[in-house]
Amino acid sequence: MKRAAVAWLFFVLIALVAFYEALKLPFGRTNAPGAGFFPAVLAALLAVVALAGLIAALRAGGKQEGEDSRLVWKKIILTVTALLAFAFIFEYVGYLVTTFLFVAFLLRIVERKSWAQTGAVALSASLVSYIIFGLLLGAPLPAGFLLI
Amino acid sequence: METLANLGLGFSVVLQPTNLLFCFIGVLVGTFIGVLPGLGPIAAIALLLPLTFKMAPAAAIIMLAGIYYGAMYGGSTTSILVNIPGEAASVVTCLDGYQMARQGRAGPALGIAALGSFIAGTVGLIGLMFFAPLLGAFALGFGPPEYFAITFLGLTLVSYLSRGPILKALLMAVLGLLMGTIGTDPISGHERFTYGSLTLGDGLGLVPIAMGLFGVAEILDNLGKSLRGDVYEREIKGLLPSLNDWKDSIWPIVRGSVVGFFIGILPGPSGAMSSFASYAIEKRLSRHPEKFGKGAIEGVAGPESANNSATAGAFIPLLSLGFPSNIVMALFIGALLIHGVQPGPLFMKNYPELFWGVVASMYVGNAMLLILNLPLIGIWVRLLRVPYVILYPLILLFCLIGVYSINNNIVEIFIMVSAGVAGLVLRRLGFDGAPFLLALVLGPMMESSLRQALLISRGSFAIFFTRPVSGVLMILAMAFLLTALVPVLKSKREKLAAEMGE
Numbered sequence: 250m251k252r253a254a255v256a257w258l259f260f261v262l263i264a265l266v267a268f269y270e271a272l273k274l275p276f277g278r279t280n281a282p283g284a285g286f287f288p289a290v291l292a293a294l295l296a297v298v299a300l301a302g303l304i305a306a307l308r309a310g311g312k313q314e315g316e317d318s319r320l321v322w323k324k325i326i327l328t329v330t331a332l333l334a335f336a337f338i339f340e341y342v343g344y345l346v347t348t349f350l351f352v353a354f355l356l357r358i359v360e361r362k363s364w365a366q367t368g369a370v371a372l373s374a375s376l377v378s379y380i381i382f383g384l385l386l387g388a389p390l391p392a393g394f395l396l397i
Numbered sequence: 398m399e400t401l402a403n404l405g406l407g408f409s410v411v412l413q414p415t416n417l418l419f420c421f422i423g424v425l426v427g428t429f430i431g432v433l434p435g436l437g438p439i440a441a442i443a444l445l446l447p448l449t450f451k452m453a454p455a456a457a458i459i460m461l462a463g464i465y466y467g468a469m470y471g472g473s474t475t476s477i478l479v480n481i482p483g484e485a486a487s488v489v490t491c492l493d494g495y496q497m498a499r500q501g502r503a504g505p506a507l508g509i510a511a512l513g514s515f516i517a518g519t520v521g522l523i524g525l526m527f528f529a530p531l532l533g534a535f536a537l538g539f540g541p542p543e544y545f546a547i548t549f550l551g552l553t554l555v556s557y558l559s560r561g562p563i564l565k566a567l568l569m570a571v572l573g574l575l576m577g578t579i580g581t582d583p584i585s586g587h588e589r590f591t592y593g594s595l596t597l598g599d600g601l602g603l604v605p606i607a608m609g610l611f612g613v614a615e616i617l618d619n620l621g622k623s624l625r626g627d628v629y630e631r632e633i634k635g636l637l638p639s640l641n642d643w644k645d646s647i648w649p650i651v652r653g654s655v656v657g658f659f660i661g662i663l664p665g666p667s668g669a670m671s672s673f674a675s676y677a678i679e680k681r682l683s684r685h686p687e688k689f690g691k692g693a694i695e696g697v698a699g700p701e702s703a704n705n706s707a708t709a710g711a712f713i714p715l716l717s718l719g720f721p722s723n724i725v726m727a728l729f730i731g732a733l734l735i736h737g738v739q740p741g742p743l744f745m746k747n748y749p750e751l752f753w754g755v756v757a758s759m760y761v762g763n764a765m766l767l768i769l770n771l772p773l774i775g776i777w778v779r780l781l782r783v784p785y786v787i788l789y790p791l792i793l794l795f796c797l798i799g800v801y802s803i804n805n806n807i808v809e810i811f812i813m814v815s816a817g818v819a820g821l822v823l824r825r826l827g828f829d830g831a832p833f834l835l836a837l838v839l840g841p842m843m844e845s846s847l848r849q850a851l852l853i854s855r856g857s858f859a860i861f862f863t864r865p866v867s868g869v870l871m872i873l874a875m876a877f878l879l880t881a882l883v884p885v886l887k888s889k890r891e892k893l894a895a896e897m898g899e
Binding site: 252253256260263270271274275277278279280281283284285286287288291292294295298299301302305309321324325329332333335336339340348349352355356359360362366370374378382388389390 | 568589787789848
């Protein structure tokens, strides 16, 4: 099936799930709408729009909609992994180490920069951002088990 | 006379050293963001929003406003020198600006862009000073039906004006509204779609979603693409446009300022739209339209002026109705609400020092920008030579820390990353994030006005059509929807027909 049609189908499914979930909330009456009123109406509307899109996409024939330039998937997956890893370890490992590792990972592993450049940029990034956020702006930044 | 006294009050606010400093930081960051390709004012303001929570409200708004109109200045630099628009509002400037640079006229192009922006910024401000109080006074009589109609029309317009097929924009808008209902229902207190998550109990945060969709997604999208065009290496000289340049540009600047201002008031991507509109107008009015696209200075002067006065126009619905006409304005609402300041018809009356302080700060900021962008242009050109490969890890890092620092909540980082991945996929499939984000913000406002209106009318939907203001707005919105949906069917049919013919 075409990519565009898959996306529209996905939205139809989202709409149906949301509608089902919204019906569990008190709907109220139109003269006193409850918590479920607006979400249920929206979910129904979403289903209608998504179905219309699905039909249009299926009838549009073999031509794909949307941009189709090739993505560098490997880089994207690595970067997203780095972002998620940051979130997982940030509070345990602490600010300075995590930020250093994050920038270093992107520069060394994703972009294949030299060790020297990686080290210099990552070190200054983590120190400068610490000074800006932690010291100047007083944001509470986690210290982690290394206490730095 | 009263306006002058108010403006005096405004200047007394902005000339306080701290406010002056934040104004400067704002325009500096704005120019920076504008110059950098691949990071726009939305991501930048979302990024700095958490930092404003500890500032005085006036300083916060002055700084954020500075980022917004500063980005408009900076965007033109990248367009002219590298042929890559720094942000959406400068796309048109590439057409003639880059051609001028190739002909060795980068100086006058940058000069007229900055000076035109300054003039337009001032025109826009004068408009803001006069129209915002008028609309504010008018809006005092607005009740829930009017507010529902305004949000409805606003979302319709945003979808209508969004790029790509209208169905996709509508889908994003409805999805945004639906996801805006996540969290505790403000009227009944029911938990909706939270599944026990404390973070979701407060609703989906605007900042993580905005940064995900417009910061992280943008960067993921750019990974591996070469974002570096040829920076125009030759020394830039003669920033001051000649008398002849002025003769060619002065009317485009004036027209651009006026057109941009009024487009700015409308909901939607007003910066980009106003510059396109101005370019089209100038090309049509020109005695030598064939020069456009080949380095006509009018093609730089008009659009660059238009996108600047549009930023002033965009403040009108925000400050007088409490209605954000674009995502940047929605972030402003967030900044104001944190300080307990409710934008709306009473805003000017209750917070004159805030309103006039922001207005006056725009005068000051525009003057600062002129200095930042003309004599100091060399610094920004050098910035363009920093490889994107070095910049993007830093931008991502700032996004991560920025989101975390709002509530010290790791969950919000996950929300941002998810929004980033979703944004990347949607972008690739041709779905625009802007209607989604605006709907996410407007959702709660739309729902509460809808439910209140229905309570008032005892369940009759006629209330939206029988009251004059809301009736007109609803009919306008319906008209837009109809005209947008019919051509969809038409063009689809034509496409089919064309394919059959092949």
